Amino acid sequence: MNTISNKTYNATPSTIEKEWVLVDAEDKPLGRVSSEVASILRGKNKPEFTPHMDTGDNVIVINAEKAVLTGNKMTDKVYFRHTDYPGGEKFTTADEMLEKDPTSLVTNAVKGMLPKNKLGRKLLTNLRVYAGPVHPHTAQQPEIKEI
Template identity: 80%
Template sequence: MDTTSFKTYSAKPSDIEKNWVLIDAEDQPLGRLSSVVASILRGKNKPTFTPHMDTGDNVIVINAEKVKLSGKKMTDKTYFRHTFYPGGEKFTTAEEALEKDPTFLVTNAVKGMLPKNKLASKLATNLRVYAGPVHPHTAQEPEIIEL
């Protein structure tokens, strides 16, 4: 078989088409929702996917405050941060984090599923998370995706 006729496709910046996608997080498990959102942000759902390029869509997540965690994760799951001072470890439960900032759980979970490189920060700017059902992106006419 002659393999010289096969070429690996690599998207150019002029080839990339960005769409807007709306996802409702109400009663969705956090991990399953986040993996779908991260995949769309990367562009893995498109045939033009190129690993080193931002080929993904802009994603709007609404009702982030109504996302579900299974079992006792709401009280047992902890988020860690450090103040960079000695003894400055801070732990927050998922319940406290949801109370303080309803968008934190979804944003943090999606960012954790993106690649750990310079592209991740660029991809993260294409994510918009809102606590309630209202969002200011109606002019972009987002396509609604059911999970």
């Protein structure tokens, strides 16, 4: 008789162990950094991954202002938003976004790679993005992740 259990493992809040991960975005393509960060936030790099639970780690991204966009994306890539007023379309280039708020490029890229529901919004609260190399989370002793 086969003794292997065919039950699917489901993580529970008491079994989830969260860690802190530090990612340096300096001179790295924005998309590659963002996809790796989104995967860590979601918890897909862990064997305990459960799709409907927050099993991911807390992620700190430093040097967000030094992340690179390949080709002409810095001037050609356009971000769209609407003010909810008639004719309220606003278009912003990646260059303008980087100048106004250097962390917004990384945050928006990661946000787009997370689920579009309550879980995705909860996972985004585990992301901290800083423009420069300094961050206030040294007490958490983050593990440095190379991308």
